[in-house]
Amino acid sequence: MELTLANLSKVYVRKEHRMSIKTFGRPEITKKAALCDVSFTLSEGLYGLLGPNGAGKSTLMKITAGILRPDEGTVLWNGQEISSLGKKYRSILGFMPQQQGLYSGFTGKRFLDYMCALKEIPSAQTKEEIRRVAEIVHLLPELNKRLENYSGGMKQRILLASALLGNPRLLILDEPTAGLDPRERVSLRLQLKELSKDRIVLVATHVVSDVETVADEILVLKEGQLVEKGSVDELKARFHGAKSIEDIYLQLFGEEKPVDI
Ligand SMILES: Nc1ncnc2c1ncn2[C@@H]1O[C@H](COP(=O)(O)OP(=O)(O)OP(=O)(O)O)[C@@H](O)[C@H]1O
Ligand SMILES: [Mg+2]
Numbered sequence: 001m002e003l004t005l006a007n008l009s010k011v012y013v014r015k016e017h018r019m020s021i022k023t024f025g026r027p028e029i030t031k032k033a034a035l036c037d038v039s040f041t042l043s044e045g046l047y048g049l050l051g052p053n054g055a056g057k058s059t060l061m062k063i064t065a066g067i068l069r070p071d072e073g074t075v076l077w078n079g080q081e082i083s084s085l086g087k088k089y090r091s092i093l094g095f096m097p098q099q100q101g102l103y104s105g106f107t108g109k110r111f112l113d114y115m116c117a118l119k120e121i122p123s124a125q126t127k128e129e130i131r132r133v134a135e136i137v138h139l140l141p142e143l144n145k146r147l148e149n150y151s152g153g154m155k156q157r158i159l160l161a162s163a164l165l166g167n168p169r170l171l172i173l174d175e176p177t178a179g180l181d182p183r184e185r186v187s188l189r190l191q192l193k194e195l196s197k198d199r200i201v202l203v204a205t206h207v208v209s210d211v212e213t214v215a216d217e218i219l220v221l222k223e224g225q226l227v228e229k230g231s232v233d234e235l236k237a238r239f240h241g242a243k244s245i246e247d248i249y250l251q252l253f254g255e256e257k258p259v260d261i
Pocket of ligand 2: 057058059098174
């Protein structure tokens, strides 16, 4: 099992429709390089993707999930380009995006049922599959409630459950712990560790403690570039005197300065 990202680059081009003397009244074009020549290979295990706001984590994940095209580079699953895998990639991949609208009128069960259909899980298996994933995220007793009545953390957990449908070999989770209470956070950490034994789990997070004790490797993105990749021990050795990943993060990105009011 191998996921390879080869020389990925992405620039967002945006037209700003504000008048500017500089552009003689024409829309201003702004370009933002979100990823610059990112390459790495992952095999079975749990990987934590760290980096500050705007570092390119979500861009990297969307490209890896095949929902955003890179300007350059390719994503390979076991040596095959994901674009050539087509529908098959959908059964290999479970993706939890950072932001996703939910059909608020749906119950949790109806939502997962709908996601099973999108993933083309045979209807004879859906009941058992919904039960399995709902149990993992502790939502089994809440499945008949409408999503509009779910708390923020429950919404987050149903999205995670949906990513787990079909038992995909590759899990890409963009900030899965956002909004989770400490108990659910710990539970998720342990679940992900367990799941990573026979699949690739890539998790983007701002919460270093989500991955520090469980990740096989930490990857750090800085302004669209991969600046670090290695086990926690390897990174500590590389950053002399670092006691924790948080230390390393602060060395890379600087301590936040207090704001003068
Ligand atoms: N659709 C878009 N159009 C234009 N610029 C974008 C778009 N999406 C992201 N960007 C820009 O690309 C850069 C990388 O964004 P991205 O969302 O990948 O970062 P991130 O590491 O996921 O950040 P966060 O921690 O806030 O989720 C940022 O500067 C962002 O403003
Ligand atoms: Mg993001």
